[in-house]
Amino acid sequence: xxxxxxxxxxxxxxxxxxxxxxxxxxxxxxxxxxxxxxxxxxxxxxxxxxxxxxxxxxxxxxxxxxxxxxxxxxxxxxxxxxxxxxxxxxxxxxxxxxxxxxxxxxxxxxxxxxxxxxxxxxxxxx
Amino acid sequence: xxxxxxxxxxxxxxxxxxxxxxxxxxxxxxxxxxxxxxxxxxxxxxxxxxxxxxxxxxxxxxxxxxxxxxxxxxxxxxxxxxxxxxxxxxxxxxxxxxxxxxxxxxxxxxxxxxxxxxxxxxxxxx
Numbered sequence: 001x002x003x004x005x006x007x008x009x010x011x012x013x014x015x016x017x018x019x020x021x022x023x024x025x026x027x028x029x030x031x032x033x034x035x036x037x038x039x040x041x042x043x044x045x046x047x048x049x050x051x052x053x054x055x056x057x058x059x060x061x062x063x064x065x066x067x068x069x070x071x072x073x074x075x076x077x078x079x080x081x082x083x084x085x086x087x088x089x090x091x092x093x094x095x096x097x098x099x100x101x102x103x104x105x106x107x108x109x110x111x112x113x114x115x116x117x118x119x120x121x122x123x124x125x126x
Numbered sequence: 127x128x129x130x131x132x133x134x135x136x137x138x139x140x141x142x143x144x145x146x147x148x149x150x151x152x153x154x155x156x157x158x159x160x161x162x163x164x165x166x167x168x169x170x171x172x173x174x175x176x177x178x179x180x181x182x183x184x185x186x187x188x189x190x191x192x193x194x195x196x197x198x199x200x201x202x203x204x205x206x207x208x209x210x211x212x213x214x215x216x217x218x219x220x221x222x223x224x225x226x227x228x229x230x231x232x233x234x235x236x237x238x239x240x241x242x243x244x245x246x247x248x249x250x251x252x
Contacts, residue, residue, distance in 0.1 A: 035197045035198075040195065042197075067166070069166065071163060071242045072161075073199070073242055074200055074204075080206075080227065082208070082246065084225060084248050086252070094251075095251035095252070097223070097248050099208065099210060099225035099246075099248060101208040103206060103229075115199075116199055118197065118206070118208040120193055120210050120225075122210050122223050122225060122248045123223070124250050125212035125220075125222055125223045126212070126221070
């Protein structure tokens with residue numbers, strides 16, 4: 001397995017574990033130039049992104065990701081990751097499918113931060 | 127609407143129209159350094175990518191994309207696009223959900239080519 005795929009797997013594991021435990025702690029993964037497009041709503045910057053994620057109208061959430069495909073995204077060491085999975089909120093018994101794409105960029109200190117983040121629920125095809 | 131979103135919309139419209147009419151013609155959208163990850167299979171280079179897409183085991187395909195969210199992906203003018211939609215193959219009546227992420231890079235001649243391409247079918251959450 002290429003190195004970028006290992007980084008992507010580790011990131012995705014950490015991201016959703018953190019999201020499901022305490023969304024506020026995601027702040028360390030974003031920077032001021034990070035972008036989130038959440039169900040068509042664009043937000044820029046770590047503070048706004050975490051405020052958005054923290055204000056989503058559920059108390060409990062559980063992400064079960066099933067695929068995370070990675071590719072190198074730039075000569076500078078960026079990594080593109082596309083995730084598909086399912087999530088459960090609160091006491092809801094029926095999971096919803098979702099897809100999420102991240103571009104991770106090196107943070108200059110041996111780790112990565114989220115530069116691009118796009119999230120969509122995926123509804124069953126009619 | 128920001129310019130990158132307009133480019134993304136135009137690209138997605140053209141990409142799926144070309145895919146559904148004649149997959150061989152997608153060759154002009156890729157370069158030798160382009161990457162495709164198609165249902166977990168990685169392929170590099172325009173020739174291999176088009177060979178893969180052309181050999182998919184269906185004669186007819188119709189993509190109906192429903193969302194295409196775009197963000198700037200690099201200082202060099204790259205554009206990240208995440209698509210969700212449904213597709214129908216051959217005489218099948220039941221559409222399948224899919225998601226696909228592209229990174230478009232400027233080709234130096236006023237247009238763009240596909241540098242990253244990741245495709246996954248999305249199955250209903252169990």
